[in-house]
Amino acid sequence: MMKSHSICGTRNHREPANGFTLIELMVVVAVVALLLALVMPGLMGTLGASKLTQAGDKMAGFLSEAQSRAYGQGRPVEVRFYRVPSAEDSMQGAPAGGFFRGGLMLEYFQPGETDPRTGTAALARPLAVVRQAMVVLPEGTAMSEDAQMSTLLGLATRPSGQNAMVVETVMKTANGYEPFLPLSEEYRSFVLYPETTSLDSESKWHLAVVPETDAARPPAAVTNYYTLLVDPVTTRLSIYRP
Amino acid sequence: MQNPTSFKSHGSGPTRGFTLVELLVSFSVLAILLLVISSMLEHVQRAWRQSTAKVSSFREARRAFDRITHALSQADLNPYLCYRYDGSTNPLLPPGKGANEAPSGYVRYSELQFVTGLSSSGASPQLTSLAESLSPGHAVFFQAPLGDSKDYRLPTSLNGCGFYIKFGDDSALRPDYLAALGKPPSYRYRMYEYRSPTERNRVYDPTLKTGSAAWYGDFDQNAPLRSRAIANNILMLVISPQLSPSDAETARVAATSIAPSYTYDSQYGATLPSRPQLSTDYQLPPLVMITLVAMDESSAINMQLDAGSNPPLQRELSQSSLFRNAARYATDMETLTGLLVDRKVNFRVFTATVPIRSSKWGAGTGT
Numbered sequence: 001m002m003k004s005h006s007i008c009g010t011r012n013h014r015e016p017a018n019g020f021t022l023i024e025l026m027v028v029v030a031v032v033a034l035l036l037a038l039v040m041p042g043l044m045g046t047l048g049a050s051k052l053t054q055a056g057d058k059m060a061g062f063l064s065e066a067q068s069r070a071y072g073q074g075r076p077v078e079v080r081f082y083r084v085p086s087a088e089d090s091m092q093g094a095p096a097g098g099f100f101r102g103g104l105m106l107e108y109f110q111p112g113e114t115d116p117r118t119g120t121a122a123l124a125r126p127l128a129v130v131r132q133a134m135v136v137l138p139e140g141t142a143m144s145e146d147a148q149m150s151t152l153l154g155l156a157t158r159p160s161g162q163n164a165m166v167v168e169t170v171m172k173t174a175n176g177y178e179p180f181l182p183l184s185e186e187y188r189s190f191v192l193y194p195e196t197t198s199l200d201s202e203s204k205w206h207l208a209v210v211p212e213t214d215a216a217r218p219p220a221a222v223t224n225y226y227t228l229l230v231d232p233v234t235t236r237l238s239i240y241r242p
Numbered sequence: 243m244q245n246p247t248s249f250k251s252h253g254s255g256p257t258r259g260f261t262l263v264e265l266l267v268s269f270s271v272l273a274i275l276l277l278v279i280s281s282m283l284e285h286v287q288r289a290w291r292q293s294t295a296k297v298s299s300f301r302e303a304r305r306a307f308d309r310i311t312h313a314l315s316q317a318d319l320n321p322y323l324c325y326r327y328d329g330s331t332n333p334l335l336p337p338g339k340g341a342n343e344a345p346s347g348y349v350r351y352s353e354l355q356f357v358t359g360l361s362s363s364g365a366s367p368q369l370t371s372l373a374e375s376l377s378p379g380h381a382v383f384f385q386a387p388l389g390d391s392k393d394y395r396l397p398t399s400l401n402g403c404g405f406y407i408k409f410g411d412d413s414a415l416r417p418d419y420l421a422a423l424g425k426p427p428s429y430r431y432r433m434y435e436y437r438s439p440t441e442r443n444r445v446y447d448p449t450l451k452t453g454s455a456a457w458y459g460d461f462d463q464n465a466p467l468r469s470r471a472i473a474n475n476i477l478m479l480v481i482s483p484q485l486s487p488s489d490a491e492t493a494r495v496a497a498t499s500i501a502p503s504y505t506y507d508s509q510y511g512a513t514l515p516s517r518p519q520l521s522t523d524y525q526l527p528p529l530v531m532i533t534l535v536a537m538d539e540s541s542a543i544n545m546q547l548d549a550g551s552n553p554p555l556q557r558e559l560s561q562s563s564l565f566r567n568a569a570r571y572a573t574d575m576e577t578l579t580g581l582l583v584d585r586k587v588n589f590r591v592f593t594a595t596v597p598i599r600s601s602k603w604g605a606g607t608g609t
Contacts, residue, residue, distance in 0.1 A: 019259045028265050035273065148419045196390060201439070206417045219419040227417055233390070233437065234309070234470050236302075240416055242425060 048140075048211060049224060055141035056209040056226025059103065060239060062135045063228060066105045067235050070192040078106040078128070080189040081143065081153060084136055086212065093216045097186055099142035100153055102134040104183075106169065108191075117170065117177045128169040130180050142215040149208040149219055152230070156200070157188040192235055199232035206230065206240075296538040299475055300590050303536035306433050306473035307592040313403050313435075314530055317384040318600045319508055321352040321524045326514065333514045349514060350524045353446055354400075355457070358382040358481045358530075359505035360566070361406045367507045370406050370461065378559040379479040380504055381406035382530075383436065383458040385445055392439040402443050404436035404458055404469075407479050409553040415471055429551050430542055433476040433534075434469040436461040442468075475542045477555065477589065478535035478578065480504070480565050483527030484595065489603065498568035500527055526601035533593040535578065541587045558582060 020028075063079065070077040085098030092099075106128040115121045116129055137143070144150045169180040190205075191198035199205045206229040214222040227240040260268075325345030330337035334351060337343065359365050361381035362374040369381040383404035389397045411427035421427075436458060444450060444457040461469050483501040484490075490497040500506065500522065508524055515523075545554035558581040564574045575591070582589050 020262075024262045024265075027262060028269075031266065031269065035269075149417070151417075193395075195388070201392065204417055208417075219423055222423075227420070229415075229417060231470055234435065234472050236305070236470075236472055238416070240420060240425070242423070 051138060051140055052209065052211060052224050052226055055137045056228070056239070056241075058135060058137065059143075059207075059209055059226075060228055060237060062103045062105070063230065064237055066192055067237065069105070069107060070235070071194050073107065074194050075110070076108040077192045078108065078189050079192060080104045080106065080187045081157075081207075082134065082183055082187045084134075086139065086142075088140075088212055092213055094142075095145070097184065099145060099212070099215045100150075100188070101137040101142050102183075103136075104130065104134045105132075106130055108167070126167050128167045128180075129177075130169065130171040132172075134183070137209065140212050141209055142212045144208040144210045144214065144222070144225070145216050146208075146218055146222075149210070149222070149225070149227070150206065151203065152190065152205050152207040153188050156203075157190050159185075159187065159189055190230075195235075197230065197232050197235055199230070201232045203232070204229065205232055292540045295540055296588065299539040299542075300536060302473045303433075303476060303534065303590065303592060306435075306476065307532070307534050307594070309435065309472055310405050310532055310534070311594055311596045313386055313388065313405075314382070314384070314532065315596045315599055316386040316388060317356055317403075317526055317598050318386055318400075319352040319354045319356060319524060319526050320600075321350045321354075323348045324351050325349075326519075333516075349519050351514070352508070352524045354385040354508075355445070356382075356384040356508040356526050357456075357506065358483065358501070359503075359507075361479075365505070367505070368456065370408070372406075372408060372462075374560075375553045375556050376409045377407055378409075378431070378477065379407055379565060380481040381479070382481045383456070383461075385443075388437075390437055390439050392441050394440075396440065399440040400443055400445075401440060402436065402438035402445060402458055404461060405479065405481075406434055406436070406461075406469075407431055407476055408434055408462075411551065412471075428474075428542075429546050429549075429553075430474045431477055431553070432471040433473045433479065434461075435472045436469045438468060473536070475537045475539060476534060477537055477559060477582075478533070478565070480531075480533040480571070482531040482533075482568050482571065484529040484531055485603070486528050486597075489528065496569065497529075498571075502568050503566055504568055522603075525603055526598045528601045528603040529595050529597055531593065531595045533575070533591065535582075535589055535591050537582070537587050537589040541589070555582075555585065555587070558585060 066077045066079050069075075080103070081100045082102040082104060083095075083097035083099065084101035086101070089098045109116060109123055109127040109129065111123050111126055113123050115123050115127070143153060145153065147154050170177040171180040206227050208222075209226040209228070210222055211224060214224070224242060225240075229238040229240065230236075231238075324334060325336075326333050326347050326349040327336050327343070328346040333349070336345075357367050357369070358380055359367060359369055361370045361372065361377040361379060363371040364374075369383065370377050381404065383402070385400055386403050387398040388401045388403065389395070389399050390401045391399050409429070409431045411429050413421060413427045416427075438444065438458075438460070444460070447457065450457055450459075482498060482504055483506040484497040485493070485495070485500055487497060490499070506527060508526060510523065548554065558578065564578060565571070579589070579591065
């Protein structure tokens with residue numbers, strides 16, 4: 001301290017109007033840049049991780065709501081995963097239509113139940129009701145396309161074709177019930193029953209929410225993950241993080 | 243640079259800007275402030291994460307508890323009356339030709355079974371036969387029309403069902419790629435549910451009748467298939483078959499008198515006992531008291547740090563004294579909770595008494 005003051009002092013004598021010298025400014029800027037460089041990766045990591053947590057929590061909330069709806073109402077609930085395009089997709093090697101980002105649930109009313117549209121008549125045929133808009137993962141995150149990381153998005157959960165067309169599907173909106181227009185034929189689905197699921201009980205069923213940049217990568221190349229595992233018999237949901 | 247008026251310091255004569263040292267000092271102060279703030283944020287975040295983990299782990303325990311009570315209340319034996327042949331080696335079958343073929347009376351019988359008791363090895367009847375340190379508390383196995391079938395959706399088809407605690411790692415339960423990523427397995431006490439789909443229900447399997455193997459003997463095969471983990475961090479499961487309070491009062495016995503050491507088996511081996519049949523043979527207990535002790539995930543994480551792959555809290559959960567005598571249930575419970583409090587474990591106790599719907603306790607009997 002003392003030394004630097006004396007330096008300034010001498011400089012003041014020589015040159016009364018004294019700002020920063022270029023060197024000083026450059027040193028300061030360099031120090032700031034160094035500090036930022038040290039902090040940035042951690043900060044970005046934290047930001048990214050919290051975004052991934054948010055995305056994973058959203059998906060977990062969606063699945064547990066479908067589960068409690070199936071249990072509470074005693075009706076089958078179909079869970080569907082849709083592709084939702086994003087601006088960055090082409091750079092990350094996403095297939096046509098984008099990565100899987102959206103979740104939609106359909107509640108199945110059985111024949112003989114009260115028709116939810118009229119509230120009185122008994123249904124003659126099964127009816128599927130979409131009660132809420134699709135749940136979409138936040139920007140920058142997606143479900144992993146890798147077969148090892150997301151068994152729930154593999155071929156086993158692909159709709160068989162006619163299956164989806166047979167059941168009349170309506171969507172609940174502010175103005176009542178309207179016919180539901182399928183967003184796309186490309187989706188994956190499984191059914192949650194009150195006590196069990198449509199999934200094969202001898203496999204492990206899970207999906208991984210990952211940063212968008214990792215969605216097409218194999219497990220070893222993935223930087224972070226939020227894996228949701230659904231028990232095919234008990235419907236229990238478990239979460240695995242690094 | 244040339245005109246430093248904006249950096250003029252108050253009152254002092256010569257105008258000058260900050261020195262490098264001053265700037266560096268201010269930056270370091272700023273850096274320290276940022277550090278303090280970030281560490282505070284981290285603390286808040288950790289506290290929040292802990293509290294949500296607590297809520298969610300007890301939610302899981304609650305759900306597991308609901309599954310036990312729901313399944314147990316549907317336990318069934320479906321007993322029937324059949325002839326008893328005293329002159330035969332198997333009293334349920336007529337003796338060979340020439341012998342006295344006349345039946346000696348009616349007896350109640352059922353191939354189905356309801357069995358509960360200490361889970362670990364050495365217990366009689368034999369339940370999971372796991373090491374004592376791996377399976378604290380009791381286990382229960384029974385048959386119930388839960389309608390769980392592999393290929394069909396049958397509303398009331400018969401399933402084998404059971405519940406027990408097992409300590410172990412989760413490598414068989416979690417997604418397979420996690421091992422390749424080097425994520426260490428988590429060692430926990432877990433509550434397992436044994437459920438044999440109708441197609442695999444071995445209760446009528448004739449090969450089991452000859453040996454000592456039980457129909458639930460496959461409970462631990464191919465781990466997650468026959469038995470599924472339904473909740474983590476369940477430390478104790480107590481199953482106590484009881485009489486209804488009014489029945490107990492009429493008979494002037496304790497409600498727990500039907501299973502004084504928590505052991506209850508509706509069957510007596512592969513065939514009938516030679517003594518006259520009692521009204522309690524091949525019957526379901528009218529009530530079952532279920533107690534479950536769950537701890538939260540953050541306590542479990544701390545314990546794994548200490549114990550690694552060994553079961554923690556062994557002294558606390560030791561069955562040498564705990565939950566062996568139904569009359570001492572309240573004392574045992576107090577002892578256990580006291581020990582857990584001493585170890586600063588965050589836990590919760592769930593308990594309920596469930597009536598078994600198809601129990602016909604004390605209803606008509608043969609001789």
